[in-house]
Amino acid sequence: MTLEQVPAPEGIPWDSQTIPPHPSGFWKLLAMLKSHFWLMGLTIASGITNQAMAIAATCLGAYLVGTAVTGSNVEALVPLLWLLGGTVLLRALMAWLEMWLAHDLAYRILADVRGALYRALERLAPSYLLDRRSGDLASSVMSDVEMLEWFYAHTVGTFVVAVVVPAGALIALATLHGLLVLSLLPALVLVVSIPLWFGRRASGEGKALRRQLGEVNAEVVDAVQGLREIVAFGQGGYFGERLARRDRELRKSQMAHGSRAGLEGALTNGAVSLGMLCVLAAAAYLVARGSLGFAFFPLSIVLAAYTFEPVVALTRITQNLGVIFAAAERVFAVLDAPALVEDKVAAPPTGQIVPHVRFHQVSFRYGPALPNALENVSFEVALGETVALVGHSGAGKSTCIHLLLRFWDTTAGSVTIGGHDLRNFPQATLRELIALVPQDIYLFNMSIRDNIRLGRPAACDEEVKAAARLALADEFVCCLPQGYDTNAGERGLQLSGGQRQRIAIARALLKNSPILVMDEAVSNLDTENELALQTAMDRLRSGRTTLVIAHRLSTIRSADRIVVLQAGQVVETGTHAELMRRGGRYAELLAAQHN
Known part of the structure; x- marks a missing residue:
């Protein structure tokens, strides 16, 4: 297959002049979903159904435990047991389908991006390549593109689920008693706000991490391509130290990123634990007053837990958003780079062209x-x-x-x-x-x-x-x-x-x-x-x-x-x-x- 025969990607639908500027390229990443909107919709639907079935199964189990403890008739629980079994099977099916669709979506977009990057490099060559090390450029083409998989497979759909499912769980919790929602909301707001506290720091660390990873890749490519000369001149130790120095800088960035992500995780887990304790105390208080039946006590705890679960899953992903958006910036820096030479006409001059x-x-x-x-x-x-x-x-x-x-x-x-x-x-x-x-x-x-x-x-x-x-x-x-x-x-x-x-x-x-x-x-x-x-x-x-x-x-x-x-x-x-x-x-x- 020749360069001219390589098929154009189905959809690189962004237009850098019409998409609002954003330091992380967030809007451009979202714009690339337009040509895969139907697949994104199926991914979100399967994700919501997956979480809904998980909540339903757990709530049914909790209710069965509560009713069994209170001495309900066993025969009355049999239909609920069958319903629980069907819910668990459907949940398993939806979990598989969500994972399949999310990664199908991500890999389709990544294929589009790689095709667009190739065309961008062809359009920009050779002038753009003079200022870039081949190893660093290879890092953008391969490693940075791979980082985008996290955004499309694990972030976009998870974000929608993290909005819809907790809202549904809060509504269900409110039907049991409004005090349960009030006791939960402060901790939920705290969990949502924690990633915002670290947003700027995460962005800076992500940029440093991707830049230094590109430099390490560039050093490795240089050393491999020039291995014959390195061996001939006996400079293996010198180039090894160069690589080790780059690796130390990369390790520092990785440690800084990991430390900040760990702190975010610790604060998030603390806020979740605080919220669960508040709900537990509120539910126990309501049961003691007779405002909530004991059979609904475990149900309220389960609903509270599922209010937090999608949000916590999203916050774990957002801990890496700095790296993801930094990778996106490096990719879009190539895609959006202006070519020094562009076609001024669509067709050549008419008539025979004399090669003078x-x-x-x-x-x-x-x-x-x-x-x-x-x-x-x-x-x-x-x-x-x-x-x-x-x-x-x-x-x-x-x-x-x-x-x-x-x-x-x-x-x-x-x-x-x-x-x-x-x-x-x-x-x-x-x-x-x-x-x-x-x-x-x-x-x-x-x-x-x-x-x-x-x-x-x-x-x-x-x-x-x-x-x-x-x-x-x-x-x-x-x-x-x-x-x-x-x-x-x-x-x-x-x-x-x-x-x-x-x-x-x-x-x-x-x-x-x-x-x-x-x-x-x-x-x-x-x-x-x-x-x-x-x-x-x-x-x-x-x-x-x-x-x-x-x-x-x-x-x-x-x-x-x-x-x-x-x-x-x-x-x-x-x-x-x-x-x-x-x-x-x-x-x-x-x-x-x-x-």
């Missing part, structure tokens, strides 16, 4: 406070022409490619294809026009065949092999244990650097776009293979617009024109022979390579 690339007085900087990476850069790459960008590291070569791919928009000037500004193309259309062979090759943890097919997912096996042959990859792929079905390994680590590069070239060739961009595409090839590949590339360049970043003389000399960049400006343009005759910056660069 032109940079016209382009200036660009990566941030408002940063200096220009490019300054009034102008050059062209005509149809069928190969242009090489040359210059020291930091001269602006990669920036030119980033702007051509429209990863960023120019600060001034324009980049055009066939005379049309890049902003007049939808990004999907622009990606189809350009094939990229990057210097830093990323191969996915799947077969060689599927890694090459990423260039054109609909390609048949023979087309994949043809592209591999042109990229000089077919020979070594056929020697692998499972040929084209061999797994490339995570980040392609099963292959050498040169092999990965040839797979990337095959991927770009298979895509067969009219514009080819190569960023040091042959840097990891030996001289013999580079010459052979250069011959294949010369054939492929016919009718294709090619922009190359190169340092090797053999690659540079094969270009039709060379554009020399220095400090973000074009300082020379011409063929290899012309630039060498001038003895300018280009000649100095080549001389430095040979010294």
